[in-house]
Amino acid sequence: MSLHVFLYGGSVSTTLTPVRVPSPAHPAPSRRTRVLALPEARWALASTAAFLLALALDLGGLPWWAYGGLYALAYVTGGWEPALEGLRALRERTLDVDLLMIVAALGAAAIGQFLDGALLIVIFATSGALEALATARTADSVRGLLDLAPTMATRATDDGEETVPTGELIAGDVLLIRPGERIGADGRVLDGASEADQATITGEPLPVAKGPGDEVFAGTLNGTGTLRVRVERDPADSVIARIVTMVEEASRTKAPTQLFIEKIEQRYAVGIVIATLAVFGVPLVFGADLTDALLRAMTFMIVASPCAVVLATMPPLLSAIANAGRHGVLVKSAVAMERLGEVDSVALDKTGTLTEGSPEVSAVRPLPGSGLTADALLALAAAAEHPSEHPLGRAVVRAAKERGLRIAGARDFVAVPGSGVTALVEGRVIGVGRAGAPVIESVDADADETGVVHADPPRAVVPGTEDGDTVVLVTGDGAPLGTLALTDRLRPHAPAATAALTVLTGTAPVLLTGDNARAAAKVAEATGLVDVRAELLPEGKVDAVRELQDAGRKVLFVGDGVNDAPALAAAHSGIAMGCAGSDLALETADAVVVRDELATVPAVVRLSRTARRLVLQNLVIAGAFITGLVLWDLLGHLPLPLGVAGHEGSTVLVGLNGLRLLRESAWQPGQVPSQGTRG
Numbered sequence: 296m297s298l299h300v301f302l303y304g305g306s307v308s309t310t311l312t313p314v315r316v317p318s319p320a321h322p323a324p325s326r327r328t329r330v331l332a333l334p335e336a337r338w339a340l341a342s343t344a345a346f347l348l349a350l351a352l353d354l355g356g357l358p359w360w361a362y363g364g365l366y367a368l369a370y371v372t373g374g375w376e377p378a379l380e381g382l383r384a385l386r387e388r389t390l391d392v393d394l395l396m397i398v399a400a401l402g403a404a405a406i407g408q409f410l411d412g413a414l415l416i417v418i419f420a421t422s423g424a425l426e427a428l429a430t431a432r433t434a435d436s437v438r439g440l441l442d443l444a445p446t447m448a449t450r451a452t453d454d455g456e457e458t459v460p461t462g463e464l465i466a467g468d469v470l471l472i473r474p475g476e477r478i479g480a481d482g483r484v485l486d487g488a489s490e491a492d493q494a495t496i497t498g499e500p501l502p503v504a505k506g507p508g509d510e511v512f513a514g515t516l517n518g519t520g521t522l523r524v525r526v527e528r529d530p531a532d533s534v535i536a537r538i539v540t541m542v543e544e545a546s547r548t549k550a551p552t553q554l555f556i557e558k559i560e561q562r563y564a565v566g567i568v569i570a571t572l573a574v575f576g577v578p579l580v581f582g583a584d585l586t587d588a589l590l591r592a593m594t595f596m597i598v599a600s601p602c603a604v605v606l607a608t609m610p611p612l613l614s615a616i617a618n619a620g621r622h623g624v625l626v627k628s629a630v631a632m633e634r635l636g637e638v639d640s641v642a643l644d645k646t647g648t649l650t651e652g653s654p655e656v657s658a659v660r661p662l663p664g665s666g667l668t669a670d671a672l673l674a675l676a677a678a679a680e681h682p683s684e685h686p687l688g689r690a691v692v693r694a695a696k697e698r699g700l701r702i703a704g705a706r707d708f709v710a711v712p713g714s715g716v717t718a719l720v721e722g723r724v725i726g727v728g729r730a731g732a733p734v735i736e737s738v739d740a741d742a743d744e745t746g747v748v749h750a751d752p753p754r755a756v757v758p759g760t761e762d763g764d765t766v767v768l769v770t771g772d773g774a775p776l777g778t779l780a781l782t783d784r785l786r787p788h789a790p791a792a793t794a795a796l797t798v799l800t801g802t803a804p805v806l807l808t809g810d811n812a813r814a815a816a817k818v819a820e821a822t823g824l825v826d827v828r829a830e831l832l833p834e835g836k837v838d839a840v841r842e843l844q845d846a847g848r849k850v851l852f853v854g855d856g857v858n859d860a861p862a863l864a865a866a867h868s869g870i871a872m873g874c875a876g877s878d879l880a881l882e883t884a885d886a887v888v889v890r891d892e893l894a895t896v897p898a899v900v901r902l903s904r905t906a907r908r909l910v911l912q913n914l915v916i917a918g919a920f921i922t923g924l925v926l927w928d929l930l931g932h933l934p935l936p937l938g939v940a941g942h943e944g945s946t947v948l949v950g951l952n953g954l955r956l957l958r959e960s961a962w963q964p965g966q967v968p969s970q971g972t973r974g
Contacts, residue, residue, distance in 0.1 A: 334376075339417075339424035342373030346417045353410065369413045373420035374400065395567060395600050399593040403935065406586050411935045415597065422943035445514075448479030451523065461513075464526050472522040477514060482524040484509045489520025563601055571596045574929070591928060594938040598924035603945040607913030610953025615906040615961075622962050623890035624899045631885035634868045636903030637849050641796045641896075642840055642862070644854035645808035646687070648872050648893070649793075649818050650783040654687055656694035657764055658780035665776045670700055672777045676769045678703040679718040679725040683710055687767065690781055691727065714832070715767070726770040727779075765814050785821050788894040793822045795897035799904075805843065807836045807852075807862065836862040853896055870896055898964040906956055913949040920945035 349365030374397050381394025396419050403412035448461045451469040461479040464470075469485065472478055478491070490502035491511055502518055505511060511524055575592035579585065612629040619626050626632045643649055659669040667675070677695035680688035681702055695702055705718035705725075715728010764782045768775060786792075797803045805826040808815045815829035828839055836852075840862050843850045852859070852866035855873055863869030863883040871884035873891045888895050924941050927933040955961065 333424065333427050335420070335424040335427040338372050338376065339420040342369045342417050342420045345369040345372060346413050349413070350410065363409070366409045366413045370400065370404070370416050373416040377419070377423075395564065395596050399596045402589060402593045406589050408586075408590065408935070411590075414936050415939045418939045418943050422947055445477045445479050449473070461530055464530055466526055466529060468526040470524045470526060472511075472517045472524055474517060474519050474521060476517050478511050478517060478524065480513045480524075480526045480530055481528040482511055482526045484511060485523040485525050487520055487522040489522050490518035492516040492518065567596060567599050570599065590935060591932075594933050594935050595925065595928050597935070598928055598933070598938045598942050599921060600942065601917070601921065602942065603917035603920060603949045604914065606946055607917055607949050607953075608910050610950050611906040611909040611913070611956055612953075614954050614956035615902050618956055618958075618962055619886070619899050619902060622895060622898070622964070623892065624886055624888055624895050626886045626899065628885070631868065632903050632906060634885065634903075635851070635900055636905075636907040638851040638868055638900060639800050640802055640843055640848035640850045641800055641804040642807050642836075642843065642850055642852045642866065643793070643804050643824075644836075644852075644859050644862075644872075645806060645810055645815060645818050646783060647855035648853050649789045649806070649822055650785055651891075654690040654765065654781040654783040656690055656779055657782045659694075659777070660780070661777040662775055665771075667776060670698060672769060673698065673779070674700040674702060675720055675723075675725050675771070675776070676727050676779060678705050678720040679708075679716055679727050679769075681705055682708040682718070683716050685710070685716075687765065687781055688716065688727070691779060723771045724773070726773075727767055765810055785818060786893050788892060789822050792893040792897055793824060795894075796900070797823075799897055799900055805839065807831055807839050809833075809836075833859075833861045837865045840865045851900070853893075870899075892964070894964045898962060901963055902956065902961060905961060906953075909953055909956065913952055916949055916952070917945055 345365045346369040349362040349369060352362035352365070377393035378397045381397060385394065396415065400412040400415045400419075403409075403415065445461060447458050448464060449456050449471040450459050450464070451471055456471055464480045468480075470479060470482065472487075472489075474489070484505050484507050486507055488504075488506050490504050492502045492515060505520075505522060510527075511522070513530065571592050574595045575588050578588045578591070609629065612632045615632050616626045616629065619632075626635070646654070656673070659673045661667040661669060661672045665672070673691070673695050677692045677700065680691045682705065683689070692702065703721050705720050708716065708718040710716045711728070715726060717724055717726040719725075764780045766778050766780045769777050769779060793804055803823070803825055805828065806815060806819050806822075806824045807828050808818075809831050810829060812827075812829040815827050819825070819827045828835070831839065836854075836859070840850050840852055844867065849867040851868045851870065852862045853870045853872065854860075854863060855871055859871075860883045863871065868886075869884040870886045870888060872888050872893070886899060920941060924933065924938055928938065
């Protein structure tokens with residue numbers, strides 16, 4: 296599917312139309328084919344052709360009956376659609392500015408100015424066609440993101456293999472992916488080696504090597520190897536399906552600025568009608584010529600219409616959404632894009648945001664008296680963590696599998712965000728997570744030759760840190776069993792990203808984490824952060840965000856896990872890291888960084904601020920044109936064709952100005968901007 300945006304004569308509408316993925320059998324359509332596919336372009340061409348032929352016959356001195364029908368055809372082909380939309384709006388007791396254009400053209404025809412009226416219709420239709428053609432580039436920009444997964448997939452069965460519709464796949468199915476095939480579902484490689492072109496998902500320009508244990512995404516293209524992939528998500532929940540849904544929702548939204556403009560548009564349109572009647576009636580009272588008064592009034596109605604003002608907002612924001620999507624950042628709505636540019640303070644989660652979010656178990660230490668070996672302790676913790684989506688939980692499970700340990704089944708799994716998990720494992724309630732008791736004191740203990748430690752039970756234990764590593768407590772039926780130490784690596788671009796955010800907002804980001812103070816301090820030191828708030832539960836992160844906002848700041852929160860969702864919702868804007876982030880975080884955030892690159896966060900904030908500046912530029916341009924043309928018409932004599940050209944020209948100008956954000960140069964990742972770019 297492809298996002299298709301049309302801006303026509305001052306009205307903004309969005310539709311989603313099916314798009315065939317280009318292939319050797321179905322090559323991408325040519326530029327000419329794409330132009331003719333737009334209904335606005337076809338009607339504008341028909342109207343223009345009829346007008347030019349009528350004008351040639353008119354100037355050739357032929358009688359009226361020879362070219363009058365062609366003028367009428369120009370009126371009908373160029374004006375029927377905006378006239379119909381205007382009448383529908385009128386039926387709902389709203390006044391569409393498109394209808395004002397049609398009334399002006401018909402008014403000109405009513406006093407015998409058929410050529411001027413037809414010219415208005417032709418320029419009006421051509422303007423709409425140009426806007427539709429220009430904004431169709433937005434669809435081309437996100438086309439790669441919305442390439443649909445293949446309709447069929449090869450599923451492995453006990454009897455061999457079978458070809459099935461991808462819509463029938465379920466989690467647990469095993470797919471056979473041959474060289475050159477598109478992957479039919481999100482999953483994980485069981486065996487085989489290949490590379491996948493996943494630019495449509497993550498924006499990575501080069502194919503990514505795939506082997507056992509690696510994640511693959513629906514809609515991405517397999518390379519030269521053969522893979523067996525276990526499906527992990529139903530097709531409706533795949534990353535590509537999420538992207539389609541997010542872009543669909545973004546296309547249906549309108550920014551607050553746009554909503555405000557549309558709110559005053561109706562009153563303004565009514566004011567135009569009243570003013571037009573005054574411009575027509577007042578001169579007649581003082582003896583002006585009927586034709587001159589009507590032409591002046593029609594010209595006034597045209598140049599005073601706020602088409603360019605209506606188009607000032609959405610093209611920049613939609614173009615920014617398309618550009619961000621092309622670089623792996625999915626902004627869910629025009630509202631979200633506008634709000635991102637307003638932020639003046641940033642709060643960052645640690646695990647999965649500043650760090651890679653893939654911690655590794657660095658030490659396993661059973662407590663004296665637990666009666667467990669290191670492997671036994673790790674196996675119990677992995678069993679309890681197996682259903683968990685948290686990065687620390689996944690690391691524990693991965694470590695157990697790498698040691699070849701058997702992971703028992705778990706029941707009654709409960710995850711408490713910010714605290715840990717509990718589950719019933721082999722008849723014992725195993726907990727993995729935080730504890731608030733004092734640190735264990737020394738215990739006299741000896742280990743037998745089997746490696747099992749025998750000693751009196753400890754009084755208490757608490758997770759701590761070693762060189763910034765995270766240490767979690769494992770308990771059995773409430774009694775401490777041992778600790779696991781985990782370490783997480785800093786993202787390569789984290790220091791540059793935090794520096795860029797500092798310059799953009801004028802203040803250094805705040806680090807909010809549920810991890811311990813030493814681990815948080817280690818990351819803060821590496822990224823240049825000063826304000827560090829550690830050991831926070833989810834409500835603690837929310838309180839910290841609200842504290843910043845109560846001080847008058849507009850906070851952007853960046854996180855990835857379930858425990859980040861409340862803070863994402865509480866902040867002025869929220870960005871979730873990673874397509875594999877928790878569903879709740881992805882649902883709550885205003886934008887999603889698909890490719891897990893922190894450098895895209897300052898880039899999308901900078902892009903949003905550029906979009907907001909272009910909106911302001913467009914409003915100034917539109918206001919200047921309207922004011923100048925209205926004053927010319929009221930104080931002098933503005934010819935109708937020149938008024939039409941000025942009005943429609945300003946409409947096209949603001950549309951094209953907004954579409955400048957589709958250019959590659961508008962995206963500036965990985966830069967520390969100069970102080971002059973702030974705001």
